[in-house]
Amino acid sequence: MTATTGHDIPARAAGTEPIIEIAHLTRRFTSRRSETVALDDVSLSVRPGEFVTIAGPSGCGKSTLLKVVAGLTRATEGDVRLYGKPVTGPQREIGFAFQRSALLEWRGVRKNILLQAEMRGMDRRRAEERADHLIALTGLTGFERALPHELSGGMQQRVALCRALLHEPRVLLMDEPFGALDALTREQMNIEMNRIWRETGTTVVLVTHSVPEAVYLGSRIVVMSPRPGRIVETLEPGLPDRREYGPTLADPRFTAAAERLRDLLGASHAPE
């Protein structure tokens, strides 16, 4: 069942072909001694322009789900499609932001972002212009030459975000990108993430185990249970795309969804 059904779902998300389609996905990890079911019969489709957050306790296979979509790990059973085509190997038509920022420690900020262009063989001048635009967009101006170890955790994640957005991917997959940040920086990153999403129109799937993050960012919140990972419920609080942080947190639609999400996650944590 759905807790709340939104009335003002963004227009761009309505009535279009799904950009990601996951049908009956199961992922098992087998070792000599045991078999772990990471994902069990997960079905989910994401429409263009949506911001889907996947919330669940640690070890519920939500990162695996993201990696299956990116083609970094295979599905054991089921069908995964990206842009209508079945995912068989690593996908390059996406942007991927990792849990740890995965920056090259010998490259400065700008060069780390431009790695994306070098690997893809993009036009250098266009890529540089785009990189400078993203650097400005994420407030990294003045740090272009700084090495990763000279940056704070939040800034490192901004660099990773710029890198993931450099080639203007239609889909951005984010694996707990703000998990390692302190609460305050995380809030700021959430606000910026919402703005970047609106300004770029990118479809985003973000994995998180933070309740406020999931509800504040998601136009749709997919709640998962721990092992085996299943989708328990999908929440659509129907908040407007543009969200001021403070007012949104006080919005009854937000609080209702957050409470429901907390209940669901709490229930799945309960001892058996």
Add this chain to the structure above:
Amino acid sequence: MVTTQEARPTPPSARGPRPRTTRAAGTPGSRALTLLAESWRPVAVLLALFALWWFVAWRELVPAYLVPSPGAVAETMAADWAMLLEHTWVTTLETIVGFVLAAVIGVAAAVLLVYSRTAEKSLYPLILFAQVIPKIAIAPILVVWFGFGMTPKIVLAVLIAFFPVVVSAVAGLRSVDPELLEMSATMGASRWKTFRKIRFPGALPQLMSGLKVAVTLAVVGAVVGEFVGADRGLGYVLLLASGNLDAPLLFADLILMSLIGVVLFVLVEVLERLLIPWHASRRGNLALATV
């Protein structure tokens, strides 16, 4: 489309000017001072040892044919400098060629071992086993095979210096963060690009440690090669001097050998500084130096 009037907070860390880092070295004067502050201790120990040597020789606590006085050694060096220089050059050349070959072959072998499971399974145990064979014992065979020229010395230098290069390069190439490889895959990067831009630079810190060990071993290889059969080089001169009980020449020769090792080691250090200024080990050094 979107009129942005909302507050856009920037984190406090982003507001200030670019942080000053330890990478920014001080003025030349202060740099010389820190160099002095760092190096006075080993220099002091060296001077003490030298003083002890001088004292022993001066008081003739040990016969002069066993331990010559520093003065006698210096005289020999001054008198025979042309001869010594020529032989030093020969040994240096053998060492450098041997070291460079060992580095190239070692890195190539490491790449093969890391990228091919078959090669790893069939070759790596053999390389480890081959390391157990005393290389010095191979020297006579090399003379039989390659004659008295530079070749057997270079081959021996390669054989001795190869192992630390392979081991460190394999360790370095393997230590790449798997997440970086996944990231590279989502960028659609080719294997070669992934190697060139991610794997190899990431392996450099460990590789450089291996190269530093290798360069000192290459000197040993060259000298031992000269012991076994040569008509040139510092190893050959050492044998001659030993046969003639020419202690000053022995000591002069030994000093020159050590000098080759030290100079080449410093050169590799400089190379390291140029290649991986970003690495934590380098940062640590400089941070301490600026204290």
